[in-house]
Amino acid sequence: MDTTYTGTLQISVVSALGMTPIPGATVTVSYTGDPDSPLETMTTDESGQTPTITLDAPPRELSLSPDITAQPYSEYNIQVTAEGFEPVLVSGSEILAGEFSLQPIRMNPLNVTEEEEKVVVIPAHTLFGEYPPKIPEEEIKPMNETGEIVLSRVVIPEYVIVHDGVPEDPTARNYWVRYKDYIKNVASSEIYSTWPESAIYANILVIQSFTLNRIYTEWYRGRGYDFTITSSTAYDQKWIYGRNVFEEIDYLVDSIFTNYLSRPGVRQPIFTSYCDGNRTTCRGLSQWGSKSLADQGYSAIDIIHYYYGNDMYINSADIISGVPSSWPGYDLTIGSSGEKVRQLQQQLNRIARNYPAIPTLTPDGIYGSGTAEAVRTFQKIFNLPQTGIVDYPTWFEISDIYVGVTRISEPDA
Numbered sequence: 001m002d003t004t005y006t007g008t009l010q011i012s013v014v015s016a017l018g019m020t021p022i023p024g025a026t027v028t029v030s031y032t033g034d035p036d037s038p039l040e041t042m043t044t045d046e047s048g049q050t051p052t053i054t055l056d057a058p059p060r061e062l063s064l065s066p067d068i069t070a071q072p073y074s075e076y077n078i079q080v081t082a083e084g085f086e087p088v089l090v091s092g093s094e095i096l097a098g099e100f101s102l103q104p105i106r107m108n109p110l111n112v113t114e115e116e117e118k119v120v121v122i123p124a125h126t127l128f129g130e131y132p133p134k135i136p137e138e139e140i141k142p143m144n145e146t147g148e149i150v151l152s153r154v155v156i157p158e159y160v161i162v163h164d165g166v167p168e169d170p171t172a173r174n175y176w177v178r179y180k181d182y183i184k185n186v187a188s189s190e191i192y193s194t195w196p197e198s199a200i201y202a203n204i205l206v207i208q209s210f211t212l213n214r215i216y217t218e219w220y221r222g223r224g225y226d227f228t229i230t231s232s233t234a235y236d237q238k239w240i241y242g243r244n245v246f247e248e249i250d251y252l253v254d255s256i257f258t259n260y261l262s263r264p265g266v267r268q269p270i271f272t273s274y275c276d277g278n279r280t281t282c283r284g285l286s287q288w289g290s291k292s293l294a295d296q297g298y299s300a301i302d303i304i305h306y307y308y309g310n311d312m313y314i315n316s317a318d319i320i321s322g323v324p325s326s327w328p329g330y331d332l333t334i335g336s337s338g339e340k341v342r343q344l345q346q347q348l349n350r351i352a353r354n355y356p357a358i359p360t361l362t363p364d365g366i367y368g369s370g371t372a373e374a375v376r377t378f379q380k381i382f383n384l385p386q387t388g389i390v391d392y393p394t395w396f397e398i399s400d401i402y403v404g405v406t407r408i409s410e411p412d413a
Helices: 179-190 197-216 247-256 287-295 300-308 339-354 369-381 392-406
Strands: 006-015 026-031 038-043 053-056 074-081 088-095 100-107 118-121 159-163 174-178 259-262 313-316
Touching: 006 026, 006 074, 006 088, 038 053, 053 074, 074 100, 088 100, 100 247, 159 179, 174 179, 179 197, 179 247, 197 247, 197 259, 197 287, 197 300, 247 392, 287 300, 300 313, 339 369, 339 392, 369 392
Parallel strands: 006 100, 088 118
Antiparallel strands: 006 053, 026 038, 026 074, 074 088, 159 174, 259 313
8 A cells, every 4th residue: 555645543442430441432533624524434342442544644745844834644533422421522633644643532421521522622733833932941950959859860750740721821721641641642743753763762852851850840830830741832842632643653652751861960851942943943952953864864862962962861760650560671571480470460461351352361470372462462452563572662551551440540521
C-alpha cells in the first residue's frame, strides 16, 4: 500500500472508572468537515479496541518543511456510544501520512454523569495553528534552601496536574495525567511524528527536562497554585485533553521517559526553552531546526549540543513514583526465572481480569512459552513491539497498567 497519502488509526475505549476496557462500543469515524457522512463504523473487541483502519491524509511532504503553509494532516471526528456510558465525540483527531495514530477514548458511566454527551475538540497543531510564543525564562531556577522544596533529587512522578489554561485563570480545569501520557500528548501536539527519529528523540528530551524542572522546583506550587504545569504555550507546553498520539512518539517516550538534561554541578533538571524556530525564535532549541539537523545526520545528543552547548548531557532519574517493582536491569525472556518473573506473572494475571485476551498464568517464577505469549498479547494491546520479551518499555508499561487497573480512577467531568 502506498502510504504517501494515507495514515492509519486505532481507537481504544476504556471506562473512566478503573481503566476497564469497553467491549461492544460502537465507533463511527467521519471527516471533521463532513460529520454527517460516516466513513467507517466499527465495534470494539474484548480489549476495547477497534480494528486498525486506513484513512486519507495530505502528502507526507507537507509536514517536513516549515515553508509549506498547507495543513499537513487530515482531521476526523470519532463518535463513540456504549450501553451504560455517556456518549463521546472527539472532533479533530489528526492523521499524518504514513503514521499510525492512537486515539484514546475515556467514557463516563451514566451513573456518575448527568451530561448528554462529552465533546472533545482537538485544536490545531502548534506547528500549524497560531499560539502565543513562550515567555523567556532562565534555564536554572533559584532554589529555596530552607527545606521548603520537597524534592531533594529528581523523581519521575506518577501524575502531573495540568492546568488547562493560563496560570491566573481560576476557571480553567485541572487534570491529573499520568506522566508518560502527558509527555506523549505534548510531543504529539508540539512536533510531527514524520520527522527523523533523532529529531523526535531530542525534542522529547527537551520536553521531559522542561517538565521535570517545573516539578523539581515546584514552580507553580511555590506561587500558591495547586497544579504542576499549564497547557499554555506562553508559559509552558501545549497539552490537549483527549488528543490522539502517534506510535513513533508513543514508543520513544516509553523507552526514554526517565531521561532529562543536566549540566555539571547543577542538581535540577535544566529548564530547556524551545520554540518552533520558524514563526518564533528563542535561545533554546528550534523545533524545525532540529528536524533539519536530523536530516543532515545529527544524532539526538548532537542536536542537544548544537542548541544548548557541549556541556549539556543526558541524565536519568533513579526514582519512579507509583511503580510496584523496580526494573530488574535486564530483559526477561524464555529461560529467565526468579522473583522478578513471578512479580511479572502476578501483574499480568491482574491485568488479564480487565483485558481477558491476555492468557492467565501460573505465577511460578519461570518464564516459559506461556508467559511469553501473555507478554506478546499485552504488547499487542498496548502498542509495543510484539517480541514476547519484557524489555525496559514493556516492564514499565505493565507496571503502569497494573497500577491503573488496581486503582479506582475519578471520572472525567
